[in-house]
């Protein structure tokens with residue numbers, strides 16, 4: 001069965017087949033987005049198809065009810081609130097992980113029939129600035145480029161994107177493009193040295209949030225050097241004003257603002273100016289900013305002015321994060337747009353009233369995500385229906401979000417998992433079908449629509465999101481407009497609306513798909529929109545004719561006044577905290593957290609900082625530290641690395657209360673947002689740091705997931721089938737704390753007797769039940785051997801002693817996992833390097849690491865440099 005990966009916006013095609021071990025997942029060799037490749041998350045999808053932790057039936061006030069009762073209850077309670085307070089007292093908060101069909105129905109219900117604009121989505125935290133940027137410049141939210149462009153480009157700029165980890169298959173295409181064309185130059189613009197710098201000919205570690213200055217300076221450089229495209233210029237509006245706004249941004253001034261050597265700035269400008277085929281890929285380092293929209297326009301200005309758009313290998317290419325962030329943009333998931341990429345104009349409202357046969361279409365944009373949760377906190381919005389997102393973890397100002405959800409009169413959550421930080425606040429819980437069960441379409445970064453197909457029966461009573469919404473709509477009295485029996489019917493309606501009275505005025509047009517039969521929809525091959533009379537087979541690249549979507553057909557340059565972060569670092573809050581993703585986890589970990597091998601690369605939340613900052617603040621490597629902002633605090637482990645610029649921290653966004661105590665980074669992030677897009681500034685929060693002391697730190701290995709006695713800090717890691725490791729830190733005597741977990745019938749082996757050192761292994765009927773290790777600092781353990789002892793109880797007294805000591809019985813420990821596909825550890829790799837494996841290929845041959853998805857290749861290269869610096873240089877002969 002062919003389907004599409006439910007994680008990132010690369011949108012890889014996946015083939016699933018059942019075998020004796022379960023589901024075998026591999027890349028679809030015929031899908032144009034990935035041509036058979038998958039990253040480690042995609043490759044592990046089969047392991048997420050488990051009933052573990054799933055929400056299986058509807059619940060009202062914590063009790064199991066029938067669907068009938070749950071749907072009646074949702075409809076009645078929404079109705080009552082609307083009657084009392086009007087439609088703007090209710091809101092939907094949706095997600096780029098819904099399918100297009102789900103999104104269409106949610107938007108139609110809220111904006112078309114309840115009559116409020118209050119439907120927004122987690123894409124507000126993700127793509128909103130890019131949407132605003134494209135609309136202001138091109139007149140439409142239309143991404144001009146495609147992945148094919150990688151192979152045609154002369155220069156590729158990655159700005160605010162760690163694609164090596166976040167769009168891994170697209171990144172592997174970049175690697176391949178560079179192998180095929182060694183003249184290709186790659187520039188990475190990122191305050192930290194991310195894994196993506198592995199491919200960089202030039203890395204610009206600019207000061208946090210200073211990209212606006214850098215791109216304004218680029219525009220000035222292009223203008224001064226005569227690099228404006230004379231054929232494009234007549235097609236551009238506001239050129240004079242925009243150049244005037246950039247006129248003061250000399251390379252010296254840019255270098256100062258970005259804290260970069262002027263020569264490096266000029267080198268970047270030279271590369272951009274001299275090459276005709278330049279592709280700029282950007283992501284959250286640009287969008288998630290209090291001036292995110294203007295940064296997007298600064299990038300677009302440079303491309304438009306120099307004519308680097310609409311041709312193979314050049315263009316401004318915003319990478320989408322979620323599998324269907326783009327589909328949500330098409331269907332009207334954002335509060336400030338209507339359906340089919342229409343804005344709130346009287347003409348469009350009228351058009352929708354006629355198309356939907358409704359006289360209640362919303363006439364005003366609704367509340368954007370952060371504003372929405374603030375309005376909930378103030379009691380103005382009294383009911384919220386959250387679907388496919390986990391705002392208690394992912395929205396900024398997390399403490400305020402939790403308070404708002406706590407106070408909210410009616411919280412409805414459609415989820416696939418039973419326990420999330422958000423579902424803890426739900427009055428009504430509705431079980432949704434997950435990937436593999438649900439059926440519909442998604443659109444990736446390059447506007448390519450692909451099918452997600454169902455291939456397993458739903459768990460429990462889970463239902464499709466579109467069905468749940470349509471059932472509620474019917475109960476609210478809108479049966480005629482919500483009577484679909486099959487998702488293909490919804491898709492046809494959506495496609496028809498995109499073409500309705502369009503006449504070439506709206507970029508999003510898939511009217512060519514409006515007549516698909518259910519069967520044709522089911523077999524739909526990946527296709528890039530527009531799909532209409534002009535482009536019946538879809539369209540790879542937009543704007544090749546230099547016609548844009550503003551009424552005059554021109555594109556607009558936009559004068560930009562570069563702004564830094566809303567709040568700068570200060571004496572009291574001296575460090576700038578950056579947040580983002582790690583390679584093997586997806587967002588709030590609801591699925592990737594189930595797969596032990598995806599927790600091997602990083603198993604705990606961490607705070608990455610420069611060793612100089614660690615020295616300054618008295619922080620020991622691997623110590624637990626507390627960071628605090630004006631809004632909240634968290635505790636995680638210090639990870640010292642020169643990849644960070646002094647003065648900056650990096651913290652992963654993923655950990656939450658299901659996996660860790662005090663590990664939610666969004667509690668610290670301020671709710672500042674871009675005035676144009678409403679997107680929050682998730683990348684720059686001033687914080688302070690201090691060591692955090694506990695009397696002891698420990699590790700606890702147990703079968704099954706147990707409830708622990710209260711603890712200051714813990715972190716949960718599923719390490720193998722049914723075996724969990726907890727990392728712990730607490731005050732007092734570890735023996736006292738452990739007592740509550742021990743069963744009287746167990747046999748105990750113990751060593752040590754105080755806080756500085758205490759180990760215990762519990763046995764019952766020949767099985768290891770529990771292993772506990774505590775010490776003043778983090779105990780150094782061989783996890784693999786300990787887990788092996790749970791699976792195969794050690795027989796000899798030597799190996800029992802080794803288990804109690806927490807060490808390998810024989811041989812070396814593997815160290816931190818680097819390659820998750822083959823479970824290869826750092827120590828194994830280091831040993832192979834010392835014995836002469838000095839290239840990734842040699843390591844791959846010997847240990848297999850890096851030979852599957854390739855996501856760990858940047859780390860393998862770094863280890864080669866670390867463990868054999870001179871030889872490595874001689875072998876690779878790398879030029880920079």
Ligand SMILES: Nc1nc2c(c(=O)[nH]1)N[C@H]1C(S)=C(S)[C@@H](COP(=O)(O)OP(=O)(O)OC[C@H]3O[C@@H](n4cnc5c(=O)[nH]c(N)nc54)[C@H](O)[C@@H]3O)O[C@H]1N2
Nearest residue numbers: 160161162166208209283284285321322580581583586587
């Ligand atoms: N493994 C994994 N992959 C994912 C996801 C995931 O959860 N896990 N999520 C998906 C989603 S929804 C999204 S939106 C994408 C996000 O994909 P990315 O945007 O690539 O990921 P992030 O780690 O959020 O941030 C990217 C980079 O921006 C840099 N940055 C921070 N501040 C600045 C700045 O001021 N200027 C510049 N130029 N750079 C800055 C950070 O250091 C970081 O390296 O990833 C998608 N892919």
Ligand SMILES: Nc1nc2c(c(=O)[nH]1)N[C@H]1C(S)=C(S)[C@@H](COP(=O)(O)OP(=O)(O)OC[C@H]3O[C@@H](n4cnc5c(=O)[nH]c(N)nc54)[C@H](O)[C@@H]3O)O[C@H]1N2
Nearest residue numbers: 122125126388389390394414415432579587588590653682
């Ligand atoms: N500090 C900081 N915060 C950030 C970011 C950052 O870089 N830094 N990035 C932001 C970005 S770009 C994003 S996209 C967000 C992501 O943040 P969220 O959207 O909150 O994260 P997810 O874990 O993907 O949440 C999806 C939820 O939907 C459930 N789910 C999965 N499939 C389905 C389905 O088919 N139907 C239903 N009903 N539910 C389903 C999952 O179990 C999960 O609980 O985080 C944002 N927050």
Ligand code: SF4
Nearest residue numbers: 005007008012039042
């Ligand atoms: S690159 Fe993205 S879409 Fe492709 S397999 Fe990995 S997570 Fe899935």
Ligand SMILES: [Mo]
Nearest residue numbers: 125126321322
């Ligand atoms: Mo995102």
